[in-house]
Amino acid sequence: MSDERTLQIQQISAHPGTVPGQGAQREVEVAKYIDVTTCIGCKACEVACVEWNDHPFRETTFDNTYQTMPTTEWNYYNLIKFVEHERDGNFMWLMRKDQCMHCADPGCLRACPADGAIVQYENGIVDFQQENCIGCGYCISGCPFDIPKFNPKTKKVFKCTLCSDRVGQGLEPACIKACPTGCLHFGTKSDMVALANTRAKQLREQSGFQNAGVYDPQSIGGTHVIYVLHDATQPELYGGLPSNPQIPPSYTGWKWLAKPAGLVMAALGLLAVFFHRVAVGPKLPQPEEPPPAEAQPDTIEAKRKEKP
Amino acid sequence: MVERITGIPRDQFLKAADLFTSIRKGGDMKKAGTIIYAVGWTQHTFGTQIIRTAAILQLILGNVGRAGGGVNALRGHSNIQGATDMGGVFDIFPGYLKIPAPTDTDLATFLKRTTPTPSKPNMWDSYNYWSNTPKFMVSFLKSLYGDAARQENDFAFPYLPKIDRNYSWTEMWDYMYNGQVKGLFAFGMNGVMIGPNSRKNIDALKKADWLVVCELYPDETSEFWRAPGISKNDMAKINTTVYRLPGAGFAEKDGTFVNSARWLQWKYVALPPPGQAKVDQEILARIFLKVRELYRNEGGKFPDPILNLTWAYTTPENPSFAEVAKEINGRALADLTEPTQPGVTIKAGQQLPGFAWLRDDGTTACGNWLYSGSWTEAGAQMQRRGTEDPSGLGVYPNWAWSWPANRRVMYNRASCDPSGKPWDYERRQVWWNEAQQKWVGNDVPDFKVDSKPQDHMGPFIMNPEGVGRIFAPLAAFADGPFPEHYEPVESPIANPLHPNQSNNPVAKKYKSDLDRYGTPEEGFNIVCTTYRLTEHYHYWTKNNPMNVQLVPEPFVEVPAQLADEMGITGGEKVKVTSARGVYVAKAMVTKGIKPMMIDGKKTYQIGIPIHSGYRGIAEDEGRTSLDPANQLSPAAIDPNAYTPEFKGFLVKIERA
Ligand code: SF4
Ligand code: SF4
Ligand code: SF4
Numbered sequence: 001m002s003d004e005r006t007l008q009i010q011q012i013s014a015h016p017g018t019v020p021g022q023g024a025q026r027e028v029e030v031a032k033y034i035d036v037t038t039c040i041g042c043k044a045c046e047v048a049c050v051e052w053n054d055h056p057f058r059e060t061t062f063d064n065t066y067q068t069m070p071t072t073e074w075n076y077y078n079l080i081k082f083v084e085h086e087r088d089g090n091f092m093w094l095m096r097k098d099q100c101m102h103c104a105d106p107g108c109l110r111a112c113p114a115d116g117a118i119v120q121y122e123n124g125i126v127d128f129q130q131e132n133c134i135g136c137g138y139c140i141s142g143c144p145f146d147i148p149k150f151n152p153k154t155k156k157v158f159k160c161t162l163c164s165d166r167v168g169q170g171l172e173p174a175c176i177k178a179c180p181t182g183c184l185h186f187g188t189k190s191d192m193v194a195l196a197n198t199r200a201k202q203l204r205e206q207s208g209f210q211n212a213g214v215y216d217p218q219s220i221g222g223t224h225v226i227y228v229l230h231d232a233t234q235p236e237l238y239g240g241l242p243s244n245p246q247i248p249p250s251y252t253g254w255k256w257l258a259k260p261a262g263l264v265m266a267a268l269g270l271l272a273v274f275f276h277r278v279a280v281g282p283k284l285p286q287p288e289e290p291p292p293a294e295a296q297p298d299t300i301e302a303k304r305k306e307k308p
Numbered sequence: 309m310v311e312r313i314t315g316i317p318r319d320q321f322l323k324a325a326d327l328f329t330s331i332r333k334g335g336d337m338k339k340a341g342t343i344i345y346a347v348g349w350t351q352h353t354f355g356t357q358i359i360r361t362a363a364i365l366q367l368i369l370g371n372v373g374r375a376g377g378g379v380n381a382l383r384g385h386s387n388i389q390g391a392t393d394m395g396g397v398f399d400i401f402p403g404y405l406k407i408p409a410p411t412d413t414d415l416a417t418f419l420k421r422t423t424p425t426p427s428k429p430n431m432w433d434s435y436n437y438w439s440n441t442p443k444f445m446v447s448f449l450k451s452l453y454g455d456a457a458r459q460e461n462d463f464a465f466p467y468l469p470k471i472d473r474n475y476s477w478t479e480m481w482d483y484m485y486n487g488q489v490k491g492l493f494a495f496g497m498n499g500v501m502i503g504p505n506s507r508k509n510i511d512a513l514k515k516a517d518w519l520v521v522c523e524l525y526p527d528e529t530s531e532f533w534r535a536p537g538i539s540k541n542d543m544a545k546i547n548t549t550v551y552r553l554p555g556a557g558f559a560e561k562d563g564t565f566v567n568s569a570r571w572l573q574w575k576y577v578a579l580p581p582p583g584q585a586k587v588d589q590e591i592l593a594r595i596f597l598k599v600r601e602l603y604r605n606e607g608g609k610f611p612d613p614i615l616n617l618t619w620a621y622t623t624p625e626n627p628s629f630a631e632v633a634k635e636i637n638g639r640a641l642a643d644l645t646e647p648t649q650p651g652v653t654i655k656a657g658q659q660l661p662g663f664a665w666l667r668d669d670g671t672t673a674c675g676n677w678l679y680s681g682s683w684t685e686a687g688a689q690m691q692r693r694g695t696e697d698p699s700g701l702g703v704y705p706n707w708a709w710s711w712p713a714n715r716r717v718m719y720n721r722a723s724c725d726p727s728g729k730p731w732d733y734e735r736r737q738v739w740w741n742e743a744q745q746k747w748v749g750n751d752v753p754d755f756k757v758d759s760k761p762q763d764h765m766g767p768f769i770m771n772p773e774g775v776g777r778i779f780a781p782l783a784a785f786a787d788g789p790f791p792e793h794y795e796p797v798e799s800p801i802a803n804p805l806h807p808n809q810s811n812n813p814v815a816k817k818y819k820s821d822l823d824r825y826g827t828p829e830e831g832f833n834i835v836c837t838t839y840r841l842t843e844h845y846h847y848w849t850k851n852n853p854m855n856v857q858l859v860p861e862p863f864v865e866v867p868a869q870l871a872d873e874m875g876i877t878g879g880e881k882v883k884v885t886s887a888r889g890v891y892v893a894k895a896m897v898t899k900g901i902k903p904m905m906i907d908g909k910k911t912y913q914i915g916i917p918i919h920s921g922y923r924g925i926a927e928d929e930g931r932t933s934l935d936p937a938n939q940l941s942p943a944a945i946d947p948n949a950y951t952p953e954f955k956g957f958l959v960k961i962e963r964a
Binding site: 040041 | 853861897
């Protein structure tokens, strides 16, 4: 399921020509399944992520919340979002582990103009290759989940890798290994979807959460990180999870620009599973205003909190 | 009444009660319900009464001895269970053997006092397993004193310390504050922070002659002299000599953790202790060997207990935990045979297979009878990692080792009806096998294995009456045979059941000038509780940048409604005052704590995490408030468990 073969590249950002070695068909799609209803907000997964990725510790400040910081950061890929919620007059915590969703149709990858800066492996993991990143920040605006984050020092963009280095060696992601409650699961996408559905059914039938359900948004072809929510009809409650995530229209045809039409057609056959979701034909995109990095002070610079 | 006392709306309480008792609807005996609790139930001056109530409820519902039943404690530390099993409490020896009192002038007197006799005649026969106390005790003495423990000298019983009073935690600090305790060894125990009334604890240490602290980091105890409020001038007047010993962390030593399901699980060293740090057993061994040398060279009032202590480890100044674990399991000191097991001989020197082999004639040595069977001739049972679960019940009999006798559910005889048939055949644990004329099963039967059901032996074999204790015998509890509701020592209301005796009459309060207790009349009208966060582990993770990053500062959780009324906004500093002290930190305004209607009065509660003090990364950088949360809490203790009342006391709150 999760070995080196699954790190076969399936899509490459802005790449002219075919994807090397592409096309072998097997059940290799992986997924992380997060049961939001049994997360206790202990943040062990946050620590594991920082440690596995060798990121520095940061100075944080008290902000009237249990949440470690307002959003994920270029060196903090994984953040539990804490929401105080009232349901039928009773209090409940909504605690959602926020990180890259590893979209089947990744807006970041579509938006990226640099050859090879973002790849999607056959197992579904979307990975940034910083050596090819030109720091333009298009991926940031292409992502419907506000995930990629800019490192102002190196001028590169970073995000959760779904621990592709671990998964490639047959290990589960670090956050999954650290979780003490077992609310995090990792396996093939189909297994995870089945597990999630069983749990959602249990919540509906036995725990009184009539709207419990699985979050695997089809508007972007599904994701390789799926949630079980107590109330799947209102994902926004969970720290702003979009119910209908969309890639900005300006990017939905972007990558066709770089590819000769013939190769595109060849790729189309091999990648039918992904491209059938793209409703547009091979016409040139008109990205209205691709946001240059320096024009994004709110989302990038202003969030720096680490020590200089 | 429940609504008046607890503030839980009547309908909600009834709903919860209905749900829990619904498992026995229509006499169905198949289901089981469990009660899982933590210190929210125990840290009261009536904590034992709460746990008793839970036990009674479970007995009445038939939830004891059942897979998925029981009253289960969640522990706040990885090895609290092990510490208690091994006698890390002032009034017990390993295996819950009692510590002798001054009136126990010889072994026979002690054994007579501490060995229960079966209550007979009785409808139920009683196994009264504690009748084996002499075997456990003599084997324990043999493990301590080896050849020096002989029949002629009462197996060295006179060497044992006799306990003449309550030396529990809060008492000890009171004695120190009153000048009676002159020195303290604190190993992995941040006394200033963890006990109630920190200010008194700090002042107590000022009066001590010496203090030894073995820790990973300098902590509030080893640096009590720099507590907030102590001026340079005051500091110069403190004469306590502080010795700091560099301890090793949990990942730097091997040994076992015992969890609350009583499994002994071996763990391995992940990395060596850094720098000069040493593992606990090396530090203790070196101190002991030095003390023994002093006694040997200079004599003393009573050198024998020190000079004769068994210390036969391969590396005396650093005994391996494997050797210690084997010593605890116990071994035969002579060839042993057992009438119930014909043909089996345990040779002198061999590890014992279990406590059934223990003798009271000095032919066995065993450090803790409950752990006997954990390291046998077959090897270290606590190191086993078998993941098979043949019954599918979650027994995992080959994973680690569970005391007693690798039994996973205690009192499992109660999972059967009187005739020995499982209440729930689908989830059968043990049962009477007529053909073999013995108890068999998926778990180790907790019973006299050949006792026929028709002989009516009671399933609660550790009680001399053989049955569960709904009504407890005299003297089993300091506060009476049957639970009663009491208010905390500091309560916003008088007990609606009996206002003239509002709180536990036998709970201990202290009398020093720093032991003050507040009342609502004096303006202390907010209920305060303390707790830990999942992001921090007691007082040492504030020395780890990673944990500090997760929760950088102390705070006070304030109900949103109260904050509204007082105009407090999140992040603003608030001052919390109790009769004993002041605590200042930022407010975390939350909808998570709601006001309660207690006896018709709208009552607010606030919560304070206990981790922060005056030693840690953020504290050292001067970034946070330096107050220990326990400056606020009262020294008032439960009369049975001696647990302080951290989970309900009175304060007032204002903007700082
Ligand atoms: S969540 Fe954002 S960064 Fe992650 S794959 Fe989807 S679009 Fe890309
Ligand atoms: S999968 Fe890896 S990189 Fe992503 S959040 Fe988990 S630990 Fe971090
Ligand atoms: S480790 Fe698991 S339980 Fe803890 S915060 Fe992360 S997802 Fe939640």
